[in-house]
Amino acid sequence: MASSSARKYCANVNGCKQTAAALCEGCSQALCTKHFIDHRRLLDEEMDVIISEYNQFQNTFNKETTNFDSHPLIQQINEWEKESIVKIQQKAQELRQDLLEQTSINLKELSKKLQHLSEQLKEGREHDSFVETDLCDWKKSLDDLKANLTSPSTFRISQDDGIPLVQNVFVHSIETNEVFEQVFNNNVRIEENGLVAIHDAIIAYTEIRGKTEYTSGINSKSTPLQNLSYSSTSTYGWASNNFLWLNGQPHLDTSTYYIEMKINDVISLIFDCDNSKILMINERTNAKFELIVNIDHCPFPWQLHVILYEANSRVRILSN
Numbered sequence: 001m002a003s004s005s006a007r008k009y010c011a012n013v014n015g016c017k018q019t020a021a022a023l024c025e026g027c028s029q030a031l032c033t034k035h036f037i038d039h040r041r042l043l044d045e046e047m048d049v050i051i052s053e054y055n056q057f058q059n060t061f062n063k064e065t066t067n068f069d070s071h072p073l074i075q076q077i078n079e080w081e082k083e084s085i086v087k088i089q090q091k092a093q094e095l096r097q098d099l100l101e102q103t104s105i106n107l108k109e110l111s112k113k114l115q116h117l118s119e120q121l122k123e124g125r126e127h128d129s130f131v132e133t134d135l136c137d138w139k140k141s142l143d144d145l146k147a148n149l150t151s152p153s154t155f156r157i158s159q160d161d162g163i164p165l166v167q168n169v170f171v172h173s174i175e176t177n178e179v180f181e182q183v184f185n186n187n188v189r190i191e192e193n194g195l196v197a198i199h200d201a202i203i204a205y206t207e208i209r210g211k212t213e214y215t216s217g218i219n220s221k222s223t224p225l226q227n228l229s230y231s232s233t234s235t236y237g238w239a240s241n242n243f244l245w246l247n248g249q250p251h252l253d254t255s256t257y258y259i260e261m262k263i264n265d266v267i268s269l270i271f272d273c274d275n276s277k278i279l280m281i282n283e284r285t286n287a288k289f290e291l292i293v294n295i296d297h298c299p300f301p302w303q304l305h306v307i308l309y310e311a312n313s314r315v316r317i318l319s320n
């Protein structure tokens with residue numbers, strides 16, 4: 001038996017006076033037999049909660065994978081399909097109508113020519129005054145009429161290379177794993193595993209960079225801002241004092257909307273690498289801004305780049 005001075009007492013929070021008999025490897029608590037059993041039972045209960053949550057999720061997951069039709073975007077695709085079919089059917093109906101009208105005009109003209117030929121033939125026979133050249137001319141007129149009636153060359157269907165009748169759409173995945181990774185100096189710190197960047201109490205420009213490198217597709221991020229500005233030789237973007245930044249140079253924006261980012265504003269940024277442009281939408285004002293990026297000045301990969309200026313300003317990356 002251990003001497004009393006070496007004895008360890010049960011670590012139960014309610015002040016158990018019993019000698020500790022077992023050590024939990026998980027939380028390093030030494031407990032008496034009774035409280036050790038209680039401790040294991042509590043852990044079992046927590047385990048049960050996790051298993052039950054897992055089972056619920058597994059059910060949802062199975063439904064999701066077997067019932068693909070319930071995918072939230074299916075509805076959108078179905079609507080696109082329906083509207084596109086209606087547009088195509090309407091267009092086909094218009095084309096049939098056009099063809100009918102033009103054919104009937106053509107048939108009227110042919111009918112006139114036929115009538116004219118018939119009169120010539122009748123006259124020729126009655127007067128018995130035709131010669132070889134007349135026969136030759138009539139034969140040619142008749143051949144032309146025949147060809148005109150049967151040949152499809154009278155009409156043709158041509159492609160219109162203008163605006164497509166049906167808007168082409170595509171499915172793409174949206175990156176949601178952007179986080180802040182690099183800071184320029186100690187004036188800014190990154191918290192919450194890269195989701196938040198916080199400026200200290202000093203008023204000064206400082207730079208924060210995102211982790212993800214964008215080279216293709218369309219990448220979208222939502223970010224609420226307190227204050228933001230952009231500057232760097234390859235920078236394209238917007239500043240909250242109504243300036244555009246192109247190739248690192250500020251330009252006063254003269255578009256309809258005033259560029260502003262206020263406290264608690266939610267800003268969506270879309271990097272459309274495929275079309276070399278970036279878009280910004282302020283979800284509060286619904287103002288939408290678009291910039292074409294010169295790839296010579298700002299080659300891929302692109303990176304999220306935020307500059308904070310105001311003291312204690314912060315910016316958070318929201319998941320979609």
Ligand SMILES: [Zn+2]
Nearest residue numbers: 024026027028
């Ligand atoms: Zn434990």
Ligand SMILES: [Zn+2]
Nearest residue numbers: 010016032035
């Ligand atoms: Zn105890």
